[in-house]
Amino acid sequence: MADVLSQNEIDALLKQLSSGEIDANDFDDSKNVKIKEYDFSRPAKFSKEHLRTLEIIFEHFGRLLSSNLPAYLRKNVQIEVMNSEAVTYSEFSNALSNPVLLGVVSMHPLAGNIVLEMATNIGYAMIDRLLGGVGEPLEKTRDFSEIELSILEKIFDIIIDLLREPWANVVEIVPHLERIETNSQFAQIISPSEMIAIVTINVNIGGVEGLMNICLPYITLENVMDKLNTKYWFSTMQDRDEMSYSDVIETAITKALIPISAELGRSSISVLDFINLQPGDIIKLDKKIEDELDIYVGNIVKFKALPGSANDNYAVRVTEIVREEE
Numbered sequence: 075m076a077d078v079l080s081q082n083e084i085d086a087l088l089k090q091l092s093s094g095e096i097d098a099n100d101f102d103d104s105k106n107v108k109i110k111e112y113d114f115s116r117p118a119k120f121s122k123e124h125l126r127t128l129e130i131i132f133e134h135f136g137r138l139l140s141s142n143l144p145a146y147l148r149k150n151v152q153i154e155v156m157n158s159e160a161v162t163y164s165e166f167s168n169a170l171s172n173p174v175l176l177g178v179v180s181m182h183p184l185a186g187n188i189v190l191e192m193a194t195n196i197g198y199a200m201i202d203r204l205l206g207g208v209g210e211p212l213e214k215t216r217d218f219s220e221i222e223l224s225i226l227e228k229i230f231d232i233i234i235d236l237l238r239e240p241w242a243n244v245v246e247i248v249p250h251l252e253r254i255e256t257n258s259q260f261a262q263i264i265s266p267s268e269m270i271a272i273v274t275i276n277v278n279i280g281g282v283e284g285l286m287n288i289c290l291p292y293i294t295l296e297n298v299m300d301k302l303n304t305k306y307w308f309s310t311m312q313d314r315d316e317m318s319y320s321d322v323i324e325t326a327i328t329k330a331l332i333p334i335s336a337e338l339g340r341s342s343i344s345v346l347d348f349i350n351l352q353p354g355d356i357i358k359l360d361k362k363i364e365d366e367l368d369i370y371v372g373n374i375v376k377f378k379a380l381p382g383s384a385n386d387n388y389a390v391r392v393t394e395i396v397r398e399e400e
Contacts, residue, residue, distance in 0.1 A: 142232065143233075151277070154275065158274070159271070160269055161269070163262075163291065167266065170258035173194060173217050173218060173257070176190070177234065178252045178261060179250065183248075187252060187263045190288055190289075191289065193277070195211035196279060198211040199211045227251065230251050234249045237249045244302065271292070338359060338367060378393050
């Protein structure tokens, strides 16, 4: 607490000021105060911590893209998060050219939509690859046809569905592609002055390189902004121990469907005999009735068994388990 001056001290101070012995500027502390400029047209709704957490989320998203897209494109896919920034939606939309490839995505239970913008050369390359080409983009940019947009919609569905896992530490979302727009004027999902976060991702598909921008409006993330920090992020990751992951994997494996077949035996016949086969004809096999049958799981022999029946259905009784080392 500051010292309280007595009346005599106040009178003495005023006398010194009036006589010029003390300069009033010596008591001015305003020069030491740091003033921070604030632009009310660009309110700082996203902190550096928020943007860094979004980068972590989409780095996870990028790893999923790198491992899942090659199964559909039959091409090596490399994904890298370049940067993130906070801008107004008008700055984002004004930077778009036509034609553009925009996916408007809902993220229930979050309000509003996000926008996923993909470079057109990446879109053309994916279409070319899915239609049997080598995956080259067009030399001259043109509008997408209805058939091409239908193909891209399938790929967008695959990409967007991969958003579930990276966001699980923040909120359980159900992403859904609302529509694809090729004209930026038809993708005004929010007011132009609203603040958004943009995460820029570099996509490389078999040597064809382009950018993917994810536009995340503040109004969509408002309810989970307190969870968009690295401290919360890593604490929730620690809660998911290895046992929970092993349980999930075990459950997924137990539900997997695999083909099982029993080989009664083998035989060789001529093509002419095969063509002339009639109901009732007998084919001699290389196994006897009392011989054990090979039971295949997929294309691997895993069991030995004897043939029989159960409830008027053909069946086998397992007699031996074929170990891998055998």
